[in-house]
Amino acid sequence: MNASDSDTVSPASTPFSTLIRTASHEQHTEAETSAFMGDLLGGRLGIEAYARYTEQLWFVYAALEADAGRLAADPVAGPFLRPELLRGPALERDLAHLRGPDWRASLSALPATRAYAERVAQCARAWPGGYVAHHYTRYLGDLSGGQIIRGTAERTWGFPRKGDGVRFYVFEDIANPAAFKRGYRELLDEVPADDGEKERIVAECRRAFALNTAVFGDLAAEFPTPA
Numbered sequence: 001m002n003a004s005d006s007d008t009v010s011p012a013s014t015p016f017s018t019l020i021r022t023a024s025h026e027q028h029t030e031a032e033t034s035a036f037m038g039d040l041l042g043g044r045l046g047i048e049a050y051a052r053y054t055e056q057l058w059f060v061y062a063a064l065e066a067d068a069g070r071l072a073a074d075p076v077a078g079p080f081l082r083p084e085l086l087r088g089p090a091l092e093r094d095l096a097h098l099r100g101p102d103w104r105a106s107l108s109a110l111p112a113t114r115a116y117a118e119r120v121a122q123c124a125r126a127w128p129g130g131y132v133a134h135h136y137t138r139y140l141g142d143l144s145g146g147q148i149i150r151g152t153a154e155r156t157w158g159f160p161r162k163g164d165g166v167r168f169y170v171f172e173d174i175a176n177p178a179a180f181k182r183g184y185r186e187l188l189d190e191v192p193a194d195d196g197e198k199e200r201i202v203a204e205c206r207r208a209f210a211l212n213t214a215v216f217g218d219l220a221a222e223f224p225t226p227a
Contacts, residue, residue, distance in 0.1 A: 016191060016198055017185035017188040017189050020201065024209055027210055030213050031209050031212050034213055034217070035216070036216040036219040041149065044226050049222075051095075054095060055099075058088075059113050060120060061088055061138070063117040063124065064120055064124070066124070075128075076128040076129055077129075079190075080132055080136075080184070080187060083173075084173035085139050085174075094165055094167050094168050096164075097164035110222070116214070116215055119134075123204070129197055130200070132201060133202075133208055138208075140184060142169060142171075144181070146168075
C-alpha cells in the first residue's frame with residue numbers, strides 16, 4: 001500500500017472499519033515486525049524485557065482509561081467504552097507479580113512511552129474521534145495479536161496459563177472474542193462523523209501505530225538482539 005492509498009477516506013460505500021484497517025495496515029505491520037517484538041516472541045530476550053514492556057503498557061493504559069468515565073456520555077467515544085475491556089487492574093496485578101508489591105516505586109516510562117501516553121491523554125481531553133483511534137489500535141490489538149504474546153510468555157517464562165504475569169491479555173468477561181470484535185467494528189461503521197473527521201481519525205490511527213513502534217524502538221535500544 002502506498003501513501004496515496006491511505007491519504008483519503010474513500011469510497012463512501014466502504015465500511016469505516018474496513019477503511020481504518022486498510023489505511024493503517026502499513027504502520028500496523030511495522031509495529032508487529034519490530035526488532036524488539038520479534039526478539040521477544042522469538043524467545044531471544046529474558047523476562048526483564050517482558051517486564052519492562054509491561055511497565056510501558058501501564059502508562060499507555062493509564063492514559064486511555066483515566067478519562068473513561070467522563071467520555072462515557074460522549075456520542076463518538078462513549079459506545080466504545082466497555083467495562084470488559086479495561087486493562088488497568090490486570091496490568092497492576094501483572095506488575096505486582098513481575099516486580100513485587102512495591103512495583104510503583106521503580107516504575108519509569110521510556111521517552112517514546114511518555115510521548116505516546118501524552119498524545120492519548122490529549123485526545124481523551126479534547127478530541128473524542130482521536131481517542132477512538134487510539135482505543136481501536138490498542139484494545140482490538142490486545143484481543144488479537146496480544147494473545148500471541150500471552151502464549152509466548154506462558155511457554156517461555158512459565159507463567160500459569162492465563163494467570164499472574166499475563167492477566168493483561170486475558171479478557172475474562174468476553175466469552176467470544178471474535179463476536180466482540182465484530183460488534184466493535186460495527187460501532188466503527190456507525191461512528192457519527194463526516195468524511196473529513198473520518199480522515200482525521202484514520203490519520204490518528206496511523207499515528208497511534210507509529211507511536212507504538214517508537215516504544216518498541218526504545219525497548220530495542222535497552223534490550224538489543226543478543227549476539
